[in-house]
Amino acid sequence: MESGNQVGDYVVVGWTINTVPRLEARLPLNLLNRHILIVGATGTGKSYTASRIAWRVSLKGIPVIILDWHGEYGDLVAEGVRLNPFENPVEFLSTSDPRSDVEVISDVLGLTPPQEYLLWRIISEKGSKLESVESLARALEAYYDDASWVRETRLSLHRKLKILASNPYARLFNSNSRLPVDAAEPGKPVIVDLSLIRNVNVRRIYGTMLLARLVNMNYGLRKRYLILVEEAQNYLGRENPVGFLARMMGEIRKNNIGFCVITQSPSLIVDQVLVNTNTKIIHSVKSNMDLEVVSRSLFLDQETARILPYMDVGEALLFNPSLKKPVLIRVE
Numbered sequence: 001m002e003s004g005n006q007v008g009d010y011v012v013v014g015w016t017i018n019t020v021p022r023l024e025a026r027l028p029l030n031l032l033n034r035h036i037l038i039v040g041a042t043g044t045g046k047s048y049t050a051s052r053i054a055w056r057v058s059l060k061g062i063p064v065i066i067l068d069w070h071g072e073y074g075d076l077v078a079e080g081v082r083l084n085p086f087e088n089p090v091e092f093l094s095t096s097d098p099r100s101d102v103e104v105i106s107d108v109l110g111l112t113p114p115q116e117y118l119l120w121r122i123i124s125e126k127g128s129k130l131e132s133v134e135s136l137a138r139a140l141e142a143y144y145d146d147a148s149w150v151r152e153t154r155l156s157l158h159r160k161l162k163i164l165a166s167n168p169y170a171r172l173f174n175s176n177s178r179l180p181v182d183a184a185e186p187g188k189p190v191i192v193d194l195s196l197i198r199n200v201n202v203r204r205i206y207g208t209m210l211l212a213r214l215v216n217m218n219y220g221l222r223k224r225y226l227i228l229v230e231e232a233q234n235y236l237g238r239e240n241p242v243g244f245l246a247r248m249m250g251e252i253r254k255n256n257i258g259f260c261v262i263t264q265s266p267s268l269i270v271d272q273v274l275v276n277t278n279t280k281i282i283h284s285v286k287s288n289m290d291l292e293v294v295s296r297s298l299f300l301d302q303e304t305a306r307i308l309p310y311m312d313v314g315e316a317l318l319f320n321p322s323l324k325k326p327v328l329i330r331v332e
């Protein structure tokens with residue numbers, strides 16, 4: 001299916017504004033695995049821009065998966081394949097590799113070191129008897145307390161898992177699941193509608209688990225695809241970033257996955273994202289903190305920085321290493 005391999009192949013994001021004649025604003029496909037950042041205040045055109053990129057990249061035969069936090073991409077990419085997370089469970093425990101599973105679960109749930117250790121003990125003791133989140137929650141409830149820290153840790157870990165093991169959320173996690181990347185076709189990005197998961201914390205956990213499984217599956221295979229992460233502050237926020245995702249942004253050689261990270265507020269996102277995204281598309285930014293972060297990370301001169309709050313919807317500064325300085329474009 002992959003055809004976007006030719007050197008110099010690219011997709012068009014829009015057109016330059018301040019040049020005569022106007023020129024194509026291009027996104028080279030060989031930069032995809034060096035990641036894209038799209039930022040801008042509410043309503044400035046981030047999702048529209050991301051949807052154009054998703055569709056055009058997918059037309060090149062590169063599979064695209066959209067983690068659709070608000071459920072808006074069904075309208076933006078009418079050709080996309082919409083997936084309901086409840087009908088597409090993600091693997092929570094894969095007893096074939098318990099060590100890396102514990103790391104993933106720990107990252108996803110934000111476990112403390114004692115919680116992670118206890119989880120490891122239980123999984124290595126019970127092994128294949130734990131095929132679901134419910135069975136893990138039950139095993140935790142019944143686990144013997146051989147020290148006082150075990151009891152406290154067990155109870156706090158159980159609290160974290162309880163909602164995942166409850167109805168209807170337990171259906172989101174299953175040991176016999178397939179990854180949605182198989183559903184992608186040329187011109188048809190896969191849209192995982194996360195908004196169907198009402199509990200925001202569970203939504204974040206499902207999204208992160210899905211990302212973890214996609215990334216892990218791709219080690220060794222090195223298949224090329226693009227993942228759009230909407231409302232990225234939920235996964236890569238400064239307060240509680242998911243460790244493996246932040247690390248992934250810097251590990252371009254080990255994996256061939258490109259991330260397109262989308263957020264309203266670059267000041268809420270971990271620095272790794274700003275440092276490790278090669279292509280930046282900056283729509284209008286209004287808050288002083290975000291203006292400062294954008295200006296600093298792109299080394300903007302004062303004149304360019306001054307226009308940031310006043311750009312129209314659909315206008316953006318495009319920056320990548322092949323350009324000497326950011327270019328003002330209109331996304332089309």
Ligand SMILES: Nc1ncnc2c1ncn2[C@@H]1O[C@H](COP(=O)(O)OP(=O)(O)OP(=O)(O)O)[C@@H](O)[C@H]1O
Pocket residue numbers: 040041042043044045046047048049264313314315330331332
């Ligand atoms: N390049 C464009 N050309 C034409 N219309 C656009 C363009 N970009 C955005 N729009 C329109 O502007 C509106 C807001 O766009 P969009 O939803 O993409 O903004 P957003 O920054 O993602 O907002 P939010 O943060 O609230 O999700 C939509 O109606 C969209 O169709």
